[in-house]
Amino acid sequence: MLDVYKMPDIMFTGGEGSWLITEDGRRYLDFTSGIGVNALGHGAPEVVGAIREALEGGLIHASNLFRTEPGERLAEELVAATFPSRVFFCNSGAESGEAAFKLARKWARGIGGSAKHHIVAFHGSFHGRLFGTLAATDRPSFRDPFKPLMPGVEFTGMGDVAGLRAVVSREDTAAVILEPVQGEGGIRTAPVEFLRAVRAICDERDVALILDEVQCGLGRSGRLFAHEYAGIRPDLLMVAKPLGGGLPMGALLAAPHIAHVMAPGDHGTTFGGGPLVAHVARAVLRTLLAPGFLEGVRKRAESLDALLRQLAARTSAVRELRGLGLIRGVQVDMETPGLVTRARERGLLLVAAGPDVVRLLPPLNTSEEELEMGVEMLEEALA
Numbered sequence: 001m002l003d004v005y006k007m008p009d010i011m012f013t014g015g016e017g018s019w020l021i022t023e024d025g026r027r028y029l030d031f032t033s034g035i036g037v038n039a040l041g042h043g044a045p046e047v048v049g050a051i052r053e054a055l056e057g058g059l060i061h062a063s064n065l066f067r068t069e070p071g072e073r074l075a076e077e078l079v080a081a082t083f084p085s086r087v088f089f090c091n092s093g094a095e096s097g098e099a100a101f102k103l104a105r106k107w108a109r110g111i112g113g114s115a116k117h118h119i120v121a122f123h124g125s126f127h128g129r130l131f132g133t134l135a136a137t138d139r140p141s142f143r144d145p146f147k148p149l150m151p152g153v154e155f156t157g158m159g160d161v162a163g164l165r166a167v168v169s170r171e172d173t174a175a176v177i178l179e180p181v182q183g184e185g186g187i188r189t190a191p192v193e194f195l196r197a198v199r200a201i202c203d204e205r206d207v208a209l210i211l212d213e214v215q216c217g218l219g220r221s222g223r224l225f226a227h228e229y230a231g232i233r234p235d236l237l238m239v240a241k242p243l244g245g246g247l248p249m250g251a252l253l254a255a256p257h258i259a260h261v262m263a264p265g266d267h268g269t270t271f272g273g274g275p276l277v278a279h280v281a282r283a284v285l286r287t288l289l290a291p292g293f294l295e296g297v298r299k300r301a302e303s304l305d306a307l308l309r310q311l312a313a314r315t316s317a318v319r320e321l322r323g324l325g326l327i328r329g330v331q332v333d334m335e336t337p338g339l340v341t342r343a344r345e346r347g348l349l350l351v352a353a354g355p356d357v358v359r360l361l362p363p364l365n366t367s368e369e370e371l372e373m374g375v376e377m378l379e380e381a382l383a
C-alpha cells in the first residue's frame with residue numbers, strides 16, 4: 001500500500017456500536033467514528049440490514065447509463081429534508097466539492113462571462129485532496145508538493161465580514177466555500193451572524209454560496225445540517241462521510257437556479273449513486289430523521305459539553321473547548337500526536353485536528369456512559 005497513511009500497529013477485525021475490536025479481542029472506544037463516517041456506530045443494524053436487503057435483488061451497480069430506483073428515492077428524500085434542489089451523487093467529500101466548483105463556475109459564466117470564476121475560501125479550511133478542493137484547502141503541507149493547483153482560489157479570514165465583502169465585491173468572484181464547522185482546521189465553528197452575513201454578501205453580488213457539510217453535516221451538529229442554526233440556505237451543499245453508512249458516497253445538492261445550467265455530459269462519475277450505496281444511504285437518512293434521533297444527539301452533546309467543561313476545570317492542559325453537537329475539539333497545551341497515542345494506549349481512539357487540537361467524533365448514538373468513559377480516558381492521557 002502507498003505510504004500515505006500513518007497507522008498504528010493494531011489490526012481491527014470487528015466493530016460493535018462505539019467500539020472497535022482487535023484480532024486478539026481488545027476493545028477500543030472509537031471517538032473517531034471513521035473520521036465522522038460511522039454516525040450510527042459499528043455494525044449498526046440499520047446499515048447491516050439495508051446492505052443485506054439491497055443485495056437480495058442482485059442489483060449492486062448498473063452505472064448512470066440507466067435509471068435505478070434507490071438513488072432517485074434518496075434524492076427525493078434528501079431534498080425533502082433540506083431545501084429545493086437537484087442532487088448529484090458521487091463517492092467522496094472531495095468529489096462533491098469538485099462538482100460544486102464546476103456548477104458554480106458554469107452558472108457564474110452565464111452571469112459575468114469567463115472572468116467570473118474565482119472561488120473564495122477561508123483560512124483554516126479543508127475541502128479535500130483533489131486539485132480543485134486542494135486549491136481551496138488552507139494547509140501548505142498538503143498543497144505545496146503538488147502545485148500548480150487549480151487557479152482562481154483565494155482565502156480570507158473566517159469571521160472577517162469586511163474582508164469577505166472586499167474580495168466578493170470584485171466582479172470575478174463566482175463562489176464562496178465555507179465549512180459551518182471547520183473540521184481538519186481545528187473544530188472552529190462559524191458564528192451564526194457570520195453565516196448570515198456570508199449569505200447576504202453572496203446574494204448582493206450574485207455569488208454562489210457553497211457550504212461544505214461533509215464532516216459537520218447529517219446530524220453531527222445536532223441538527224440535520226449545521227447551517228440550520230443560522231436559518232440560511234446554501235446554493236450548493238456538499239455532503240458525504242456518514243451518508244453511505246460506511247460505504248463510499250457523497251452528494252452535492254444544488255439549488256434550482258444553479259442546477260439548471262448543467263446539461264447531459266457536463267459532469268458524471270461511474271459509481272455515483274449506485275443502487276447498493278443509495279439503498280443503504282436511505283436507511284441512514286431515515287434513521288437520522290426518525291422522531292427523537294436528533295433530539296437525542298443534542299442531549300448527548302449537552303452531556304459531553306458538561307463533561308468537557310468539568311475536565312477543563314480540573315486540568316490546565318486544556319486551553320480551549322470548541323465545536324458543537326458531537327463534533328468537538330479540545331485545544332491542549334501539548335502536541336496532539338503524543339496525546340492521540342497515549343489515549344489509544346488507554347483504549348480511546350481520537351483523531352487530531354491540527355497540531356494542538358484533538359477531535360472527538362463519537363457515534364451519534366453513543367451512550368452517556370461511553371461519553372463519560374471517553375472523557376475519563378482523555379483525562380488520563382492528558383495527565
Ligand SMILES: Cc1ncc(COP(=O)(O)O)c(C=O)c1O
Nearest residue numbers: 092093094126127128183214215
Ligand atoms: C469538511 C470536509 N470537506 C471535504 C472533505 C473531503 O472528503 P473526502 O475525504 O471524502 O474526499 C473532508 C474530509 O475530511 C472534510 O472534512
